[in-house]
Amino acid sequence: MVNGVAAEQAARVAGAVVDPELPLVTLAELGILRDVRVRADGGVDVAITPTYSGCPAMVAIRDDVVAALGRAGFGLVDVRTVLSPAWTTDWITPAGKAKLAAAGIAPPGTAPKRGAGPVPLVLGRRRDDVACPRCGHAGTEQIAAFSATACRELRRCPACREPFEHVKEI
């Protein structure tokens, strides 16, 4: 294989691995696949980053990437963890956000930008403008700040009365 073609193929294969906790989106769409390089010896170096420090899926993701690249003919796969820069929901691609919404999970908006000084304290509700992924109603309310995983919160829609999850902006 010409190296450029191999690199493209490796990136495509690794990027197409699905997230174990949100299997409707791929690692590339979630923005947790940071780098894929084919080495001179034909092996592949892959860099992934955790969404949260305690993400229990990192080992499964690592194994799935090695297995997928192995099935595509890449033998020597080295998966590294990178912690910096820290993952942000801004790295979820437009296609990833569209898939989340189609599955009834409201995608994140733009992550809040930090100014200078201490992290601002939010005592009121963070957002009232998360649109309902089912009926599109604009004003929904938070039920709980955490959900099945740390990256999601529980909300409900006053129009269609359905509860839903929203990926929090970080």
Next chain:
Amino acid sequence: MSFDDAYGALTDHDDDARWAYGTGFADPLAGVPTAIPDGVDRADLAAYCLMLGDDALIMSHRLQQWVTRAPELEDELAVANIGLDLLGQARLLLTRAGEAEGSGRDEDTLAYLRDPHEFRNVLLAERSDDDFAHLVARLLVFATWRLALLDRLAASGDPVLAAIGAKGVKEVTYHREYAAQWVVRLGDGTPVSHERVQAAVDAVYPLVGELFETHEVERRLAGRGIAVEPASLRAEFDAVMAEVVAAATLRLRAATAVEPGRGRDGMHTAALGEILGEMQELARAIPDGAW
């Protein structure tokens, strides 16, 4: 190891799977550069990572004890998620501590095979909670302090600590928010909830002084741009607490520490022994057990 078959994954002993994290959790810093910055004392860096790692580990365990006991299912989810975030931070910090000391001790050895006097967490982390008001008051103090600390740690000269700090800020921002909103809801709630959360704040405040005492390890590492001097966090902490307490219609009574905390030197209350008894029981009974 394949996760296509859950039973296969559970019984797969081909790798270094250990029972503690279920099926084969590997080094959480795998692939993160392990170099120690020039001129940094390895023993000091190890001690500092243990301090911040033990704070997270022990607080996480206390939070886990609330799962199945919280007032609502939503709060169990919140408490479990906050505990998981802190456990993740603890894993990274304990792994870094093991690397820095160069003794070959990994995160599991450090978490499961040390005695109480070898733990370096502040006493606030190990305190048990009498009720849910105590939990949210203690979590507010802990998260407010730790958020200020991690935010400054993001500028550390140790790239691993800087990365842990920057990542942790995003997580602890939500922890502080959760605790603050509960303190406001209870404080500005019914006479009973107000009284109980006021009692909780009063009970936890004598433990605040220790959070801002600078240990000699912290002073030496801060001088090299590696660590954060806790004393420098006090103004930010006080400002946030004043804002929350005002919104909650509560009062901060003058904090009079009965005796200064010495958790950073390994002097703990009986509460830590109780936590470790529970947390370490299986690991000590079946060393290196795998399942």
